[in-house]
Amino acid sequence: MKRQLAGTAALLRLALRRDRVMMPVWVLATSLLVVSMPNALGSVYETAAERATAASAMNANSSLRALYGPVFADSLGGLTAWRAGVFAAVLAGIMSLVVVVRHTREEEETGRQELLSAAMVGRRAPLTAALLAALLANSLVGLLITAGLAGQGATGALALGLAVAGAGTVVATAAAVAAQLTESARAAKGVAAAVLGAAFVLKAAGDSGAAAGESALTWASPLGWVEHVRAFGGERWWVLALFAAAVAAQGALAYALAGRRDVGMSFLAGRPGPAEGRLGGTGALAWRLQRGSLLGWSAGFLIAGLVFGGMAEGAADLVGDNAKTREIIERMGGRSALSDAFLAAMAGMLGLVAALFVVSSVLRLQAEESGQRAEPLLAHAVGRLRWAGGHLAVAFGGSALILALGGLGLGLGHGQGAADTAGAVGACLAQLPAVWTIGALAVLLYGAAPRLAPAAWAVAGTALALGWVGPALNVPQAVMDLSPFTHLPKLPGATEIAWTPLALLTTLAAALTATGLTTLRHRDLTP
């Protein structure tokens, strides 16, 4: 066993060196989000009485429970755990899966692992180093949350810190298993992200159904466990054992698999392809390269839509006499019927997530260029615009497709007839101008400064954070206005659709895309 781990320390140092920017930024952003919450919540709910009313209103409403989970304590600490606990766990989970896959499957896929494994590196050392790096990052998140919230009560702060770190580590081990199964890093990240998404949907469905979060569905989700720890609300420390058990089980599975396979090989092996190809051009190639990922996103959006649509009726249960809560919902959603407001909030949520799709899809251009697969293509009779156009068609058309499917799911799940379903589809499609604007920013970044293109993730992440957490925090309107999603009409439910912002955002997206493509045409291809 000792030989199997030889070189772990060196690999860990290598991993930390490579992640020296991403990891600290992510750790700080995640923990700051949580730590700043008591202040922000304190400015919304100034007195204990206000907080108590808000908490009971939240708990009575199944759709809010679905999004944020039940409130277990109406102290500032309790509300912080309610509002930010799961969100921070999702962020920690994304960081963990990226870190683990990056240092395991991606190393093998690129062939770099071969070079490392030829040195004094044990068979299980890369996996161990990757998991240790993820564990370290998650521990830092937990530590910062604990330290930052200590003022709200040390035990609660510790419980929340451990829960967030625990959930992140569970995702890390899930990603470790995925990295053994798939041959490509992209697929491994996709599998791990799907697990994370499923955990969120399970938690949401469970919380929507049962008031105190005691549904079996919630218990099945690691994100549900974050709630069940009940930080600041009479901590249930034994729930932390669930994280430990899941980490141990998944970790053992990953280690067992890692010890049984060859470097670079996977358990889901590829099949041979056709000896002759039918791909007719760069458009067909872009479709071929992205169709798998688009299929995954489509299925995810349809399922999420169905689940959230099924919860919409519960939104009418709201105890409607809390002005603050109503205000929050209205700011998030719409003006009229609360089920409409809920659907609008869900459409907005799907739009925010679709921004992640559009960024990942646009950045395929950068991956193709930096992977030196673009160069031989462009040495053929293919203009850069035509080449980029294929991928952008998938990115922009694909966002329309997944949003339409999300809307279809919402409508079908809501089950109020064809007109209602059409409304839900329309509401989701109304997110497109904002999604496209984010995508167009990614195009501009890629065209003008390909090395900085991954910053588009930060753009999408900021929009996501503003949209998800902003409304409850009284974030200044000037800051909210930075996100294109703020300018969208709240649909369904608006009495009349404001077409102007939609048209303006679409025009802005077109202009940004055109500028990005022009710079792409005139710059050197990065060797």
Place this chain on the structure above:
Amino acid sequence: MTKAEAISVVGLHKAFGRTRALDGLDLSVATGEVHGFLGPNGAGKSTTIRVLLGLLRADSGTARLLGGDPWADAVGLHRRVAYVPGDVTLWRNLSGGEVIDLYGRLRGGSLDRARRAELVERFELDPTKKGRAYSKGNRQKVALVAAFASDADLLILDEPTSGLDPLMEEVFRGCVAEARDAGRTVLLSSHILSEVEALCDRVSIIRAGRTVESGTLAELRHLTRTSISAELAGPPDGLADLPGVHDVQIHGGKVRFQADTDQLDAVLRALTASGVRSLTSTPPTLEELFLRHYTGTAQADEGSGGGEGHEGSGAHAAGEGDAAGEGDEGGEGDEAGEGGEAGEAKGRDESTGANAR
């Protein structure tokens, strides 16, 4: 060139930040020839090729490809050009066969099916494998089949045989020869000297972004020195003073020296005047030729072209010796006692020098 030039590059400059990748590069490739493009790693070969393919834009200088502007007319020109990079990367979920056919369609026409099948056979390529399942050599084969199966007028090959086994190297040479017989032009960047010697009509050698030598191999050989050892009947009067004679060593009746190849006639005449009993002459090897151009610093470029070139190169050899910390013999290379090829081959270290011998 009397014939139309397939590639004509004059005074090309390209900088990446502070790094000057191309520093006034010239390159001229006549239509229908196989042109070797040589130079040490980092000399600017791939950068030149990327400029020719319209992937990079030159800072200054002119580049013409098949009579067009490689940047402005990129797409139109690329219908007539096939390119094989030195490191072929494939999409992990596409089979080799799919990539070959995709490349064929992207060039505008479709591939000649019979030719494609024949090439797949000759290169012993399994076209059903996908992406990373291919070894380095097999990935090269995918690009080579796609290039040779096309009807492109110009083949730009950037170290195309890296990773190929010797049998496949033979197949590759056969394909290049066929391409030349079909009247196509080939620009071949390579480090494999035997490949260059076997295939190329003319070569250009570049270093530090500049062309240092260009011509047929025979012409280039002409610019180098021949080693001569002879047994003479009488003393070799005045031999050391003849132009183009270097590193003279005299042991009794035996004499060893280096002579510039274009001065051989006069040198031999001087020897026969002393009465020649035996004579051995060793022509310069290709390796010597290339090592002479590959080593050295950017400033020491006087070696390019003409009779002056020899002196320049000699001085340059001395400079090199200094740099390598062999100042004593290097500084006075011409009369250094142990000299032979040390001054000529100019290895950066002893072993390189030995190789050159």
